[in-house]
Amino acid sequence: MEPTISIPQGWQYPRFSFGQRTEQGVIIGIKYYSDDTFLANEYGEGWRYVLLRDKNTEDEEHHLESELKLLTPQELRAEIEAEIQKRLRQIELLTSELKAIPPSIVNS
Structure with missing residues (x-):
């Protein structure tokens, strides 16, 4: 069963979704300021996005929907390919560590 939201x-649908990569970072959260709330009166009605620029930190950034820009297909491809290469190097290192473990002798 797929999770649903x-x-x-009366609320508009968000333009972006969880996990989507943007120029500002990866979307990890979404919140909505409804027109009948204090926050909407202060900051404007609409969607706000919580992003992580670097997944190895806790530093979140908050952006209005109008401030976000998606990566171009070329940028997205380059980012994903770089991540794949990094993971492949990690696998190679772990595989060589695994091979370096001496065989154990089992006494019966």
Whole structure:
């Protein structure tokens, strides 16, 4: 069963989704300021996105929907390919560590 998110009636649908990569970072959270709330009166109605620029830190950034820009297909491809190469190097290192473990002798 796939998880679902219900958007209350009267709210606009968000332009972006969880996990999406943008120029500002990866979207890890979304919140909505409804027009009848204090926050909407202060900052404007609409979606706000929580992003991580670097997944190895706890530093979150908050952006308005209008501030986000998606990566171009070329940028997205380059980012994903770099991540794949990094993981392949990690696998190679772990495999060589595994091979370096001496065989154990089992006494019966």
